[in-house]
Amino acid sequence: MEDFNSETDSDYTSYWRDWFVSSRGNEYFCEIDEDYLTDRFNLTGLNTEVPYYQYALDLVTDVFDLDADDDLREQIEKSARHLYGLVHARYIVTTRGLAKMLDKYKKCDFGKCPRVLCDGHALLPMGQADIPNMSTVKLYCPKCEDIYNPKSSRHASIDGAYFGTSFHSILFQVYPALNPEKSMRRYEPRIYGFKVHAAAALARWQDGMREDLSARLAEYDINHRFIEESDSDDDDAYDYGEEIVPPRARR
Numbered sequence: 001m002e003d004f005n006s007e008t009d010s011d012y013t014s015y016w017r018d019w020f021v022s023s024r025g026n027e028y029f030c031e032i033d034e035d036y037l038t039d040r041f042n043l044t045g046l047n048t049e050v051p052y053y054q055y056a057l058d059l060v061t062d063v064f065d066l067d068a069d070d071d072l073r074e075q076i077e078k079s080a081r082h083l084y085g086l087v088h089a090r091y092i093v094t095t096r097g098l099a100k101m102l103d104k105y106k107k108c109d110f111g112k113c114p115r116v117l118c119d120g121h122a123l124l125p126m127g128q129a130d131i132p133n134m135s136t137v138k139l140y141c142p143k144c145e146d147i148y149n150p151k152s153s154r155h156a157s158i159d160g161a162y163f164g165t166s167f168h169s170i171l172f173q174v175y176p177a178l179n180p181e182k183s184m185r186r187y188e189p190r191i192y193g194f195k196v197h198a199a200a201a202l203a204r205w206q207d208g209m210r211e212d213l214s215a216r217l218a219e220y221d222i223n224h225r226f227i228e229e230s231d232s233d234d235d236d237a238y239d240y241g242e243e244i245v246p247p248r249a250r251r
């Protein structure tokens with residue numbers, strides 16, 4: 001909001017989308033093509049969702065021409081941002097939109113996974129709901145397959161519905177080669193070098209379950225491999241220590 005007010009009127013009526021995607025806090029958004037925004041089919045249903053819909057759309061598509069007082073302008077500006085977000089969720093699952101978000105993902109525009117064992121893997125924005133005002137944007141790490149809160153408060157207040165619940169999964173369906181290899185590495189709590197009993201017991205149980213699942217998948221000819229099981233004898237593989245021998249080594 002303060003960013004918007006610091007702009008002059010002419011900045012704010014021309015190239016609204018340029019301004020929007022380049023202003024601080026909006027780094028997660030990509031620029032929606034004009035063609036997409038001006039195709040009414042893509043906006044189906046949004047007129048009931050967004051107040052001052054037509055003015056908001058005019059502002060987003062840079063044809064806004066209304067002499068409104070500051071209060072009304074602010075309302076329209078707010079609506080324009082909401083409209084942009086809702087269209088954004090639809091746009092980023094199109095071929096063009098996926099490609100744009102992929103570029104940003106490769107540049108780590110969405111940040112890096114805070115989990116130490118993920119080695120700073122790039123994150124993707126996602127929503128926990130497709131309906132607005134339900135929850136704020138979260139960040140998905142494809143390596144640990146977990147979700148995180150954004151670090152910056154500017155990002156933490158963005159509506160998750162502007163990215164939706166499916167975008168990150170669709171991206172890896174369309175670009176399967178990007179899906180990082182899954183890893184068995186995990187943190188093991190120790191006290192002066194000795195494994196903490198409860199955690200070690202849980203880890204052993206999880207390893208057993210993982211092995212059972214692998215065996216069951218193998219029966220159906222689904223052979224999933226973890227990065228540590230790759231043919232090259234990599235020294236980076238996580239050392240389980242002597243106490244826990246990975247079941248696969250016993251075969």
Ligand SMILES: [Zn+2]
Nearest residue numbers: 113118141144
């Ligand atoms: Zn991660």
